[in-house]
Amino acid sequence: MAVRGVRGATQVDADERQEVLDATSELLTEVLARNGLAHDDLRSVLFTATPDLRSEFPAYAARQMGITDVPLMCASEIDVPGAMPRVLRLLAHVETDRPRSEVRHVYLRGAAALRTDLPQ
Numbered sequence: 001m002a003v004r005g006v007r008g009a010t011q012v013d014a015d016e017r018q019e020v021l022d023a024t025s026e027l028l029t030e031v032l033a034r035n036g037l038a039h040d041d042l043r044s045v046l047f048t049a050t051p052d053l054r055s056e057f058p059a060y061a062a063r064q065m066g067i068t069d070v071p072l073m074c075a076s077e078i079d080v081p082g083a084m085p086r087v088l089r090l091l092a093h094v095e096t097d098r099p100r101s102e103v104r105h106v107y108l109r110g111a112a113a114l115r116t117d118l119p120q
Contacts, residue, residue: 004093006035006105008089008105008106009106010023010088010108010109011085011110012109013086015053024047024061025061025064026108028061028062028067028090031092035096035103039066041095042070043093044073044092044093045059045062046074046091047059048076048077048090050077050079050084050085050087050088052085087110
């Protein structure tokens with residue numbers, strides 16, 4: 001079994017704690033579902049948020065989902081002028097038999113515009 005990286009992103013309407021938690025949970029749930037993964041397949045997850053999101057740590061949403069035994073880390077995206085605002089991203093390291101070409105990266109809500117090359 002290989003360790004693969006799975007990317008994902010979503011956009012929230014406002015920097016509100018519950019919105020950040022809900023959007024992060026939705027994103028992580030979709031990453032797992034679209035790739036046929038379970039909690040036990042996660043090795044680590046790096047979450048990032050654009051600098052305009054400060055109301056909650058995205059990793060807290062994963063903890064609320066019961067993911068308490070996986071290393072999680074949050075960081076801030078670099079503040080690039082003109083970049084899409086209010087975006088949460090993740091990079092999940094997972095153990096899977098899927099070849100790299102079959103890994104499904106997930107871009108939800110407004111963040112789908114970041115990767116128009118991917119099927120939604």
